[in-house]
Amino acid sequence: MKRWKMLTGLLRDFMKFGLFTFGGGWSIVAQMQKRYVEQQGLLTQEELLDLTSVGRSLPGTMIGNVAMLFGYRMAGFLGGLACVVGMVTPPMAVLTVITLFYSAVRHNPWVMAAMMGVRCAVVPIIASALVGMVKGAFRWPPCAVVTAVSFCLYLFLNVNCVWLVIIGAVCGLILSKYMEGKGEETL
Numbered sequence: 001m002k003r004w005k006m007l008t009g010l011l012r013d014f015m016k017f018g019l020f021t022f023g024g025g026w027s028i029v030a031q032m033q034k035r036y037v038e039q040q041g042l043l044t045q046e047e048l049l050d051l052t053s054v055g056r057s058l059p060g061t062m063i064g065n066v067a068m069l070f071g072y073r074m075a076g077f078l079g080g081l082a083c084v085v086g087m088v089t090p091p092m093a094v095l096t097v098i099t100l101f102y103s104a105v106r107h108n109p110w111v112m113a114a115m116m117g118v119r120c121a122v123v124p125i126i127a128s129a130l131v132g133m134v135k136g137a138f139r140w141p142p143c144a145v146v147t148a149v150s151f152c153l154y155l156f157l158n159v160n161c162v163w164l165v166i167i168g169a170v171c172g173l174i175l176s177k178y179m180e181g182k183g184e185e186t187l
Contacts, residue, residue, distance in 0.1 A: 003075065003078075006074060006075045006079065007075055007078055007079060007082045008082075010071055010074060010075060010079055010082045010083050010086065011082040011083075011085065011086040012086065013035065013083075013086070014067060014071075014082070014083045014084075014085075014086030014087040015086040015087070015089065015090050017031050017032070017086075017087055018086060018087040018088060018089065018090040018091050019090035019091065019094070021125075022118055022121070022122050022125075024063070024126075025061065025062045025063030025066070026126045026129045026130070027122060027125040027126050027129065028063050028066075028067075028087070029048070029052055029063070029066065029129045030125050030126065030128050030129030030132070032048060032066075032070065033045070033048055033129060033132050036048070036070075037132075042074070043070075045132060046139070048132075051066050051069045051070055051073075052066055054069060055069055057165060063087070064084055064087070064088070067080070067083040067084050067086075067087050068080040068081075068083060068084050070083060071083030071084065140175060140179055140184075142175055143175065146167075146168060146171045146172075146175075150164050150167065150168060153167075
């Protein structure tokens with residue numbers, strides 16, 4: 001009975017995320033942060049960052065991967081399935097309805113103005129997720145240097161993301177070993 005309660009709770013939560021969260025994957029991560037990190041304490045900020053990092057590095061949509069990983073962590077395979085199904089079903093239904101009426105409203109200035117307003121409202125939601133992720137990413141001060149170097153390599157030298165992930169992993173291993181030598185907790 002407890003397992004079904006968990007599964008239906010995950011399905012319900014992710015249906016809400018899918019229906020009421022605008023702005024794509026990052027704004028859903030922001031809602032997950034609010035619900036599961038701040039309100040329920042089911043995850044730490046660092047764990048959510050880990051789920052997001054792994055979700056971004058896997059093929060497919062980042063938020064679909066994050067939903068599956070989170071659901072699996074909470075309730076196994078069925079939990080992952082409940083999160084993914086809950087997240088995609090409401091937007092798919094809304095998109096189906098909008099598609100039917102899109103040609104009738106696509107040139108309506110009121111509809112276009114409302115969409116512009118929605119875009120403006122989504123930016124702070126995504127920014128809040130980014131701030132939360134940044135706070136959880138820098139366990140030690142040298143992590144900020146690795147981030148800055150990675151940012152510069154990507155932006156100015158067009159280094160492939162795969163190499164940046166590999167460089168980040170190597171730097172993480174080196175930093176962990178160094179901090180362990182200084183007597184700090186590494187995990």
